[in-house]
Amino acid sequence: SAEEPPSVDLITLTRHVLNDQLRLGSAATGDLTLLLTAIQVTSKFIATNVRKARLINLVGLAGETNVQGEEQKKLDGLSNDIMVNALRASGKTAVLGKYCVVFDPLDGSSNIDAGVNIGTIFGIYRVRPDSSGSVEDVLRPGSEMVAAGYTMYGSSANLVLSTGSGVNGYTLDASLGEFILTHPNITIPPRGKIYSFNEGNAMYFHPPVTAYLKSIKYPAAPKSPYSARYIGSMVADVHRTLLYGGIFGYPNDKKSKNGKLRLLYEAFPMAFLTEQAGGIATTGTKRILDIVPTNIHERCSVFLGSRDDVLDVIKFYKEIP
Ligand code: AFP
Numbered sequence: 676s677a678e679e680p681p682s683v684d685l686i687t688l689t690r691h692v693l694n695d696q697l698r699l700g701s702a703a704t705g706d707l708t709l710l711l712t713a714i715q716v717t718s719k720f721i722a723t724n725v726r727k728a729r730l731i732n733l734v735g736l737a738g739e740t741n742v743q744g745e746e747q748k749k750l751d752g753l754s755n756d757i758m759v760n761a762l763r764a765s766g767k768t769a770v771l772g773k774y775c776v777v778f779d780p781l782d783g784s785s786n787i788d789a790g791v792n793i794g795t796i797f798g799i800y801r802v803r804p805d806s807s808g809s810v811e812d813v814l815r816p817g818s819e820m821v822a823a824g825y826t827m828y829g830s831s832a833n834l835v836l837s838t839g840s841g842v843n844g845y846t847l848d849a850s851l852g853e854f855i856l857t858h859p860n861i862t863i864p865p866r867g868k869i870y871s872f873n874e875g876n877a878m879y880f881h882p883p884v885t886a887y888l889k890s891i892k893y894p895a896a897p898k899s900p901y902s903a904r905y906i907g908s909m910v911a912d913v914h915r916t917l918l919y920g921g922i923f924g925y926p927n928d929k930k931s932k933n934g935k936l937r938l939l940y941e942a943f944p945m946a947f948l949t950e951q952a953g954g955i956a957t958t959g960t961k962r963i964l965d966i967v968p969t970n971i972h973e974r975c976s977v978f979l980g981s982r983d984d985v986l987d988v989i990k991f992y993k994e995i996p
Contacts, residue, residue: 688715688834688845688854695838706772707822707838710799714776715854717761718795718826718834721754721781722847725828728787750787754780758795774821775800775812777971779940782825783908792829794910798944799823810971817943817964825944827910835861835914837951842917858918863954866983867920870901871912879928883959883991890987909936913945913979917952922984926959927976934958934976938968942975955985959992 692708728750758780778797786793799822802812817823824836832847834854844858870891877885891901901921906912909923916923927934936942946956946963956963956979966975978988 685848685851685853686856688836688856691843691845691856692836692838695840706774707799710772710774710776711822711836713761714797714824714826715834717758718832718854719847719852720757720761721795722826722828722832724750724753724757725781725787725793751781751784754795773802775802775808777813777939777943779937782910782941783906786906786908791906791908792827792911792914793908794825794827794914796825796910796940796944797823798940798947813939813971814968816967817938817946820943820947823944823947825910825913825948827914829911833857833914835917835948837948839951842948842952861917861952863917863949863952863981864920865953865981867916867922867981868899868901869904869915869919869921870984871903871905871916871921871923873905873907873925874903876928876930879930880926881928883988883995884924884926884928886995887988887991890991909941909945913948916980917948917954920981920984922978922980922988924978924988925976926978927974931974933974936974936977938963938966938973938975939971942977945977946979949979953982954980955982955989957985957989959988 689708689712692711696705696708758778762776776797776799778795780795781793782796783791783793798817798820800813800815800819801821802808806812822836822838824834826832826834834845834847836843836845842861843856844861845854846857848855870888872888874888894900904915912923925934925936942963949956950964956977958976959978963975963977978985
């Protein structure tokens with residue numbers, strides 16, 4: 676009730692991660708905690724700028740015409756610079772101490788104008804023992820990531836993180852400037868009722884995908900058809916999938932031969948989180964986290980979400996050539 680006193684034992688992201696590290700004993704030097712602190716600061720900064728950009732979009736900047744497009748585009752680059760500076764390197768990967776980070780600073784940016792949720796996606800590798808940090812350190816399977824997560828910029832900023840022992844969700848308390856643990860131990864329901872695909876690509880889909888979608892839209896009685904939800908912003912679509920269950924898919928098709936989503940900084944981190952939450956992430960024929968990348972910008976086919984839903988897709992791939 677409104678009479679209830681505020682909690683006096685807030686679990687912040689830093690506290691939570693530090694506890695995790697302490698549990699690991701002497702192997703933990705606190706470097707990962709430091710790195711995650713940098714990512715948190717970055718997320719707060721981007722969250723503020725996303726909010727500002729939306730305001731500017733609504734009211735315009737004093738003395739400027741044609742603010743809209745310009746400001747939106749800048750936000751994309753700005754987020755990249757914020758992230759890069761915070762992580763001290765360039766492009767989509769950065770080396771910090773004994774860790775390498777792959778990231779998409781502002782994923783779903785085509786949605787900014789409409790005020791739809793967007794996000795930052797990141798994955799973290801430990802540099803190989805013999806390396807001083809190079810691109811080779813991130814051309815490794817996603818299963819070798821030590822941590823992965825995203826921050827979603829919506830009505831609040833939500834940071835969802837896994838350091839390899841489950842998934843936790845934190846919400847930015849703007850007055851404290853801290854991410855507070857609000858969604859401990861996120862687990863995906865084993866089966867959901869929602870499918871999330873861009874069906875505008877249906878005419879290009881391969882037969883197993885077409886057959887799978889038909890099976891959930893026209894199920895045999897007494898089953899009910901699935902609901903469609905597609906935001907077009909991977910962070911938001913995956914966030915909903917982690918919390919409510921169901922399936923998110925962006926398959927390769929006759930037009931996009933390798934799919935659309937980027938393996939390193941979209942598919943891997945989301946696959947890592949999905950598996951840590953008890954779900955499955957596959958290309959249809961192969962576990963995503965087992966793929967060995969050959970290029971940092973390569974793409975891959977993606978199906979992820981509730982265990983039973985993704986197993987259904989895999990079955991269609993096995994049965995239909
Ligand atoms: P943008 O950053 O260009 O908006 O792309 C976002 C994205 O990479 C990912 O966040 C979405 O899941 C996917 O693309 C949506 O793609 P479609 O617009 O083809 O549905």
